[in-house]
Amino acid sequence: MNLSYLGYLSDTDPLYKYLRDQIVPQLGFYLSDACYQVFRFVDFPEIYLYMEKHQRIRWIGKFFKSSDINRAGIKGKTEFENLLFLRSIGFSTSPHYVVKPYGFNPFIDNILVLEYLSGEPLSQIINNAVFYSHRKRLFKTLSALAYFLATLHNRTAGDYTVYFDDHYHYMGQLLTSLTKKQRIGRKHSEDFWSLRDHWRSRSCMWEDRNVIVHGDATPANFLFSDEGDVMAIDLERMKWSDRVFDLGRLCGELKHFFFKATHNPLASEPFIKHFLWKYSHYFPDKEITFRSITRRLPFYMGITLLRIARNSWIDDNYSRQLIHEAKQILKADI
Numbered sequence: 001m002n003l004s005y006l007g008y009l010s011d012t013d014p015l016y017k018y019l020r021d022q023i024v025p026q027l028g029f030y031l032s033d034a035c036y037q038v039f040r041f042v043d044f045p046e047i048y049l050y051m052e053k054h055q056r057i058r059w060i061g062k063f064f065k066s067s068d069i070n071r072a073g074i075k076g077k078t079e080f081e082n083l084l085f086l087r088s089i090g091f092s093t094s095p096h097y098v099v100k101p102y103g104f105n106p107f108i109d110n111i112l113v114l115e116y117l118s119g120e121p122l123s124q125i126i127n128n129a130v131f132y133s134h135r136k137r138l139f140k141t142l143s144a145l146a147y148f149l150a151t152l153h154n155r156t157a158g159d160y161t162v163y164f165d166d167h168y169h170y171m172g173q174l175l176t177s178l179t180k181k182q183r184i185g186r187k188h189s190e191d192f193w194s195l196r197d198h199w200r201s202r203s204c205m206w207e208d209r210n211v212i213v214h215g216d217a218t219p220a221n222f223l224f225s226d227e228g229d230v231m232a233i234d235l236e237r238m239k240w241s242d243r244v245f246d247l248g249r250l251c252g253e254l255k256h257f258f259f260k261a262t263h264n265p266l267a268s269e270p271f272i273k274h275f276l277w278k279y280s281h282y283f284p285d286k287e288i289t290f291r292s293i294t295r296r297l298p299f300y301m302g303i304t305l306l307r308i309a310r311n312s313w314i315d316d317n318y319s320r321q322l323i324h325e326a327k328q329i330l331k332a333d334i
Helices: 012-027 069-088 124-132 135-155 164-182 187-200 243-262 267-282 286-310 316-330
Strands: 003-008 037-040 048-050 060-065 097-100 101-105 111-115 211-213 222-224 230-232 239-241
Touching: 003 267, 012 060, 012 101, 012 111, 012 135, 012 187, 048 230, 069 097, 069 111, 069 211, 097 135, 111 187, 124 222, 124 243, 135 211, 135 230, 164 187, 164 222, 187 286, 211 243, 239 243, 243 267, 243 286, 243 316, 267 286, 286 316
Parallel strands: 097 230
Antiparallel strands: 003 037, 037 048, 048 060, 060 111, 101 111, 211 239, 222 230
């Protein structure tokens, strides 16, 4: 990830005292003359890296900002509590690891202080497979990620079934946004609204039990150690949902990475099938599980492509290609 060096944190800044008095002692020592270098993540303007000059210790500072101050504070506190919960149920050791939170301070721009994790992001591993044919590494990485997500979902399975209307309404929000941006025309829009109703009418979308999902299972939010451990970050959107919400997000992202680079919508298929099959292995009957998740997968893959297509950094031509591919996926079984 690209970093921009900003200089040193002033010892008059409230954050300086917070780091010195509340964060550093959690690592077992105290620095009265601490000197913090500050870096900003270029692609994530509200996330900073702080490094103590003498001890070379690093932390991540994630600021939650919003026009609604209360909402920003709730988001920051929610992620802090989400991380603590997941670590309390076993995601704090190899091979499944969730980033450790050191503290949340609503009085300093709602900053969440996190440990710094050194690992290779899934996005980089995918790109290496796409551009440098490092396919074996990607297959191995997806196997580890399937194990992580199956463990998360199975360990948190609840007593209630999925409430699909949340996803039904989310697809409506995506379609409205794409229409306003003139990336979907009237005819396409009508087709998508009809497809949305079709998926809502399918009993399989309601029948599985709710589980806790990552909520933003994109390639940027999973890191991998040299030993193959999975490290998850950015849990502010964690929620109760259909397990295939996470799987569909990952599969949609895989399709996007390969499709954008190769212009071949089928280039990602071997990796998607491998990922889903490996996920299914962590259930009593892997074949039944595979059939169950693949029945629901097209909906969640489709809305993932629509989600990507509405981004401003996507040019109009590629956005139209993604929207077309989303439509083909959503109507595949009709």
